[in-house]
Amino acid sequence: MASGKVLIDEPAPGVARLRISNARRSGALDHEILDGLTEALGGLDARCVVITGEGSVFSAGYDMPPVKLGLIYSHTGLRRFMEVCGVAGASELFLTGRNVDAGRAAAMGLVNRVVAADELEGEVLSLASEAAAGAPLSVAGNKRIMRTLRRRAAELPPEVERDLVSLRESCFRSEDFQEGVRAFAEKRSPEWKGR
Numbered sequence: 001m002a003s004g005k006v007l008i009d010e011p012a013p014g015v016a017r018l019r020i021s022n023a024r025r026s027g028a029l030d031h032e033i034l035d036g037l038t039e040a041l042g043g044l045d046a047r048c049v050v051i052t053g054e055g056s057v058f059s060a061g062y063d064m065p066p067v068k069l070g071l072i073y074s075h076t077g078l079r080r081f082m083e084v085c086g087v088a089g090a091s092e093l094f095l096t097g098r099n100v101d102a103g104r105a106a107a108m109g110l111v112n113r114v115v116a117a118d119e120l121e122g123e124v125l126s127l128a129s130e131a132a133a134g135a136p137l138s139v140a141g142n143k144r145i146m147r148t149l150r151r152r153a154a155e156l157p158p159e160v161e162r163d164l165v166s167l168r169e170s171c172f173r174s175e176d177f178q179e180g181v182r183a184f185a186e187k188r189s190p191e192w193k194g195r
Contacts, residue, residue: 005020005021005022005030005032005033005036006018006019006020006021006033006036006037006039006040007019007021008040008044010046011050011125012125012128012129012132013129013132014046014047014048014129014132014133015046015047015048015049015050015125015128015129015132016044016046016048016049016050017049017050017051017052018037018040018041018049018050018051018052019052019053019054020033020037020051020052020053020054021054022053022054037051046132047131047132047133047134047136047139048128048129048131048132050124050125050128052124065093065094065097065098066094066097067094067095067096067097068097068180068184068190069177069180069181069184070171070174070176070177070178070179070180070190070192071168071171071172071177071180072167072168072170072171073094073168074168075156075164075165075168078090078094080150081093081094083150084108084109084110085108085109085110086108089108089109102114174195175193175195176190176192176193176194176195179191179192179193
């Protein structure tokens with residue numbers, strides 16, 4: 001089945017695969033793809049969904065770190081990174097904007113495992129098939145508990161939440177953000193002013 005730039009198949013029982021078909025633009029996400037993903041996800045009857053891309057790149061999507069654009073990353077997102085890779089790992093990623101290779105990502109806890117490119121599809125389908133074969137109530141219950149525990153640990157007093165959101169939003173009005181966007185578009189290093 002196909003829906004615009006999103007191709008759908010069922011490579012294993014209970015497993016749906018959504019393939020982003022935009023190799024010409026390295027899988028970059030656009031409105032047509034996002035609409036296709038939303039439509040596809042709403043109509044699936046699968047226990048596990050694998051989202052992949054065509055060609056050698058999954059998605060050119062998010063490749064400019066906030067620190068290199070003069071932005072502040074969301075506190076909720078930073079908290080998740082700190083939970084996964086600790087303060088030191090999150091600091092390395094968000095204070096430098098450094099990219100990490102697969103081995104480093106695994107060591108930091110950002111990915112479950114690293115496999116050779118020619119083994120990737122088989123490993124993904126094996127893992128997806130195992131997840132799809134699990135008892136539905138058990139899988140759903142465990143997912144719900146994990147989400148609840150993560151949310152509860154992440155709760156902040158309302159005034160702190162408002163302050164952090166305001167801090168992040170302020171950077172969108174900054175001269176540094178405008179400079180970061182210009183520098184990115186002009187393929188040059190930004191000249192930060194701190195305002």
